[in-house]
Amino acid sequence: MSATHSRDPAVLLASLVKRYGDKKAVDGLDLRVDQGEIFGLLGPNGAGKTTTLEIIAGLRAPTSGTVRVAGLDPTAERQELVRVLAVQPQQAQLFPLLTAEETLTLWRTFYERPGDVAELLAAVSLTESARTQVRNLSGGQERRLLIACALIGRPRAVVLDEPSTGLDPNARAELWEVLLRFRDEGGTVMLSTHSMDEAQSLCDRVAIIDHGRLLAEGSPAELIARHAPHHLVTFSRDAGHARDLLASRPDVLAIDVRGTKVHVSTSDPTAVSALLRGIDPPVRDVVVRASGLDEVYRELTGRVFTEVKV
Amino acid sequence: MNWTLALAHTRQLTRDRRAAMGVIGFPLLFLVLAMVGPVGSGDVSRFQLPGALFTALAAIALYGTVLPTAELRRRGTLRLLSTTPLTRRALLFSLAPLRLVLAAAFIVLNCAVSVAYGYLEVSRLPGLVLTSAVGLAFLLALGFVFAAVLTSAETSETVLTILVIAIIFIGDAVVPLSMLPAGVADVLQWLPPALITGALRWELVGMEPPHPEWVTWAIGAGGALLLGALAVRVFRWDDGSSS
Numbered sequence: 198m199s200a201t202h203s204r205d206p207a208v209l210l211a212s213l214v215k216r217y218g219d220k221k222a223v224d225g226l227d228l229r230v231d232q233g234e235i236f237g238l239l240g241p242n243g244a245g246k247t248t249t250l251e252i253i254a255g256l257r258a259p260t261s262g263t264v265r266v267a268g269l270d271p272t273a274e275r276q277e278l279v280r281v282l283a284v285q286p287q288q289a290q291l292f293p294l295l296t297a298e299e300t301l302t303l304w305r306t307f308y309e310r311p312g313d314v315a316e317l318l319a320a321v322s323l324t325e326s327a328r329t330q331v332r333n334l335s336g337g338q339e340r341r342l343l344i345a346c347a348l349i350g351r352p353r354a355v356v357l358d359e360p361s362t363g364l365d366p367n368a369r370a371e372l373w374e375v376l377l378r379f380r381d382e383g384g385t386v387m388l389s390t391h392s393m394d395e396a397q398s399l400c401d402r403v404a405i406i407d408h409g410r411l412l413a414e415g416s417p418a419e420l421i422a423r424h425a426p427h428h429l430v431t432f433s434r435d436a437g438h439a440r441d442l443l444a445s446r447p448d449v450l451a452i453d454v455r456g457t458k459v460h461v462s463t464s465d466p467t468a469v470s471a472l473l474r475g476i477d478p479p480v481r482d483v484v485v486r487a488s489g490l491d492e493v494y495r496e497l498t499g500r501v502f503t504e505v506k507v
Numbered sequence: 508m509n510w511t512l513a514l515a516h517t518r519q520l521t522r523d524r525r526a527a528m529g530v531i532g533f534p535l536l537f538l539v540l541a542m543v544g545p546v547g548s549g550d551v552s553r554f555q556l557p558g559a560l561f562t563a564l565a566a567i568a569l570y571g572t573v574l575p576t577a578e579l580r581r582r583g584t585l586r587l588l589s590t591t592p593l594t595r596r597a598l599l600f601s602l603a604p605l606r607l608v609l610a611a612a613f614i615v616l617n618c619a620v621s622v623a624y625g626y627l628e629v630s631r632l633p634g635l636v637l638t639s640a641v642g643l644a645f646l647l648a649l650g651f652v653f654a655a656v657l658t659s660a661e662t663s664e665t666v667l668t669i670l671v672i673a674i675i676f677i678g679d680a681v682v683p684l685s686m687l688p689a690g691v692a693d694v695l696q697w698l699p700p701a702l703i704t705g706a707l708r709w710e711l712v713g714m715e716p717p718h719p720e721w722v723t724w725a726i727g728a729g730g731a732l733l734l735g736a737l738a739v740r741v742f743r744w745d746d747g748s749s750s
Contacts, residue, residue, distance in 0.1 A: 254590060256745075279592045289587035292579075294522040295515055306511040307591040330522075343587075350591070 205268035207232045207354045207385035208253055213262035215248050215409075222248040224409035226262070230387055230402075232353070235380050237400035238389040239490065245409035246389035247287055250358050253387065254284040267353055280308070283347035287358035290339075293332040297323050297342050300331060301349055308350035317345045320378065322371050337368030344375055354385035361395055373399050393490040405494060412497045417490055425492035428466035431458045432473055432483045439473055439480045446472075451495075458482075462492060509593070512601040519575060520605060530571040534563030534613055538620065553714065556621060557707035558680035561642065561700070563613040565674050567606050568646035569653070569667055576602070576654035577663040580745065589744035596739050599651050610643045617711060626712035634720050635710035641727035642703035646674075648731040651738035658743075679704045699723075699730045 208230035215223040223245045230236040238246045251257040252264055255271035255278055264271055269278045291300050298314060305311035318324045321341040331339060340360060347355045360376075361369045376386050376399065390396055396403045397417045404414045413420055427450055432439065434457055443449050448465040463469045466485045473480040494500075520526050537559040579585050588598065614636070621627035653670070657663045675681055678700030684692040695701050702723040709716040716723075 256586070256590070276592070279590060282590075284587075284590035286583065286586055286590070289583040291587070292515055292519055292584060293582075294519045299515065299518065303511050303515045304591070306509055307593045346587075 205232075205265070206230060207234075207267060208236075208387055209263070209265040210249070210253075211263040213249070213252065213264060214260045215245075215252060215257065216260045222409050223252070223259075226406070226409065226411055228404055228411065228414070230385060232385050233380065233383050234401040235376060235386040235388070235399055237396040237403040238387070238406060239391070239393070239396045239403045239494075240389075240406040241391055243408075244406045246391075246406065247358055248409075249406070250284075250356050250387070250389055251286070254282065254286070254356050255279075256284070256286065280350070281353045283350055283352040283355045285343045285347050285355070285357045285360060287362075289343065291331045291342065291346070294330055296328050296330050297334065297338075298327040300342060301345055304346045305349050310351055312349045312351055314349070317349055320348075321345045321375055335368075337364045337372075340364060341368070341372060341375070344372065348375075348379060352384070354387065355379065357386065357388040359389050359391070361390065361392065369395070393494070397490050403490070405490070405497060407498055413493065420490065420493045421488055424496045425462075425488040427462050427464050427488055427492070428485060429488055429492065430461045430463055430466050430469045430473070430483065430485050432461075432480045433457065434459050435481070439476060442472065442476065443469065453495075462488070508604075509597050509601050510604075512593070512597070513604040516575070516602055517605040520571065526571075526575060529574070530567055530609065533566045533570065534559070537562040538613075538616060553624075553626060553712045554683070554708070555681070556617060556624075556626070557704055557711045557714075558675075558678075560613065560617040560639070560707055560711065561678055561680045561704045562671075562675055563617070564610055564639065564643050564703075565646050565671055565678075567609045567613070568643060568650045569671055569674075571606055571609070572602050572647065572650035573654045573657060573663050573667055574660055577657040578660045580657075580743070581659045583745070586745040595655075595742040595744070599654070599735075599738055599742065602651075602654070603647060606647060607643065610639065614639050621711050628713065631710040631713070635707065638703060638706040638710055638720065638723060638727075641724050641731070642699075642707070644731035645699045645703065645727045645734070648734035648738060649674075652734050652741065655738045655742035674700050677701060697726070699727045702726055 206229050208228065210226050210228040213223050213226040214221065226249060238249060240246050248257065252259050253266055253271060255275045258272050266278055267281045271278050295303065297318065301314045301317060305314060318327050321344055323338060323341060323345070326334060326338055331342065334342065344357070344360065347357070361372055364372060380386055400417065402414065402416050403420065405412045405420070413424060415423070434454055440452060440459060443452060443461055446469070448463050448468060450462040450464065453460045461469060470483050470485050473483050520530065540555065540559070618627055618635070653663070653666065657666060677695050677698060684695055684701060687695070696717055702718060705716040705718065706720050706723040708714040709720070
């Protein structure tokens with residue numbers, strides 16, 4: 198049995214490979230997640246996020262490579278692992294006929310030093326729903342209850358597979374608060390997401406993966422500075438005449454049409470927006486913002502993240 | 508024993524009317540059918556009352572265990588539990604207490620009917636309790652084996668229907684073994700289902716058993732231990748899609 202040391206990285210992956218038949222779901226992944234950070238695995242559906250997280254959680258065995266979680270081998274040292282790592286798999290459901298309070302009361306019996314049920318219910322804003330059966334909770338409430346189940350054993354790290362999928366903005370913000378509080382108390386969070394917004398707003402560091410391979414790793418600000426240091430100007434796609442004017446400008450790096458908007462990557466947002474507002478007829482809804490992880494993904498893959506086929 | 512988990516299983520079953528009806532209604536139906544016997548023939552009732560108790564134990568142990576566990580596996584709840592320190596042994600054994608209570612209730616009910624018809628002798632009660640306990644342990648262990656591997660409620664219902672009919676048939680519960688070909692009956696009478704029914708028939712209604720009670724207890728308990736160990740060994744947390 199390996200001892201778990203406080204200086205061990207929370208998660209360490211080296212040359213991780215997972216094959217399903219001929220298909221490589223994870224293709225030589227190297228990652229290090231330090232203790233006390235929120236680390237996001239970012240990528241489109243099918244990128245290998247869930248497989249990677251399930252290997253970290255010991256739910257799947259890797260084909261090859263090394264995996265260590267708090268110094269433990271998730272497959273060989275599973276009994277020790279479940280005491281330090283809590284997991285929220287993507288499609289897990291709780292006992293449908295138990296109430297939220299009964300669920301947490303049950304979950305706390307699995308651990309040696311569990312947290313307090315009432316405190317956790319309050320932390321995930323479920324005090325008023327404590328006596329509601331799980332089947333009658335909303336999607337967001339059930340997701341927060343799952344997070345509470347993950348936290349009640351006072352784990353050192355939690356692995357969450359797309360925790361905010363399907364949540365409305367308020368529920369998502371409440372979920373983020375819970376995770377930030379856990380991080381602030383020294384816990385490590387590793388989550389997968391296909392939301393650029395979530396990765397940028399919540400994660401201390403992110404790894405962008407595609408087809409099971411690591412494309413880039415770092416803090417959102419570092420990745421943006423490194424791969425997409427330009428700005429984005431967006432405007433209504435009705436203004437087709439403006440697109441023709443912009444296409445020949447040397448400070449315009451790319452033009453994408455997505456939905457009802459045209460997105461222009463540029464090194465000189467002031468000049469581009471002035472041009473758009475000055476032409477006749479003037480272009481409506483011109484918005485300037487700094488690039489985000491969407492643009493980083495585009496730079497790295499040549500594809501637009503939101504248009505990746507699932 | 509994780510009593511909180513046992514309580515959770517109890518709540519899951521008692522709050523699900525359909526599941527509760529399957530576990531309680533089916534055995535009650537057999538008991539009523541057995542009680543109807545005396546109107547036409549006292550011998551029919553005398554033969555069927557122990558069979559009704561055996562059927563009740565089988566329904567409680569099999570329907571009450573396999574279906575809810577398969578449903579939890581299909582929903583991913585077991586997979587979630589596998590990420591906690593809960594062991595497979597603790598999970599399986601936490602299913603037992605509620606089934607014990609239900610079985611005790613049916614034993615009392617069958618005893619009451621037997622007393623009402625003047626079959627039961629108080630001196631045979633300790634043996635009846637022990638045989639029922641061994642029988643329930645064997646049937647629960649058999650249920651645990653199927654609960655350990657079946658992945659959906661639909662598949663489980665099909666498998667269980669066949670299994671329960673087979674158990675009742677080979678268990679001498681409805682059709683007397685003497686009506687079967689001699690070679691088949693000779694083998695079946697040594698298997699736990701027929702041994703248990705035979706012992707219950709002696710203890711509940713005073714019909715002479717084919718073998719001493721201790722043979723039933725030894726073979727039944729041995730079978731329960733073997734099947735229980737097998738269930739823990741083959742238990743799967745998920746539906747087999749993880750590899």
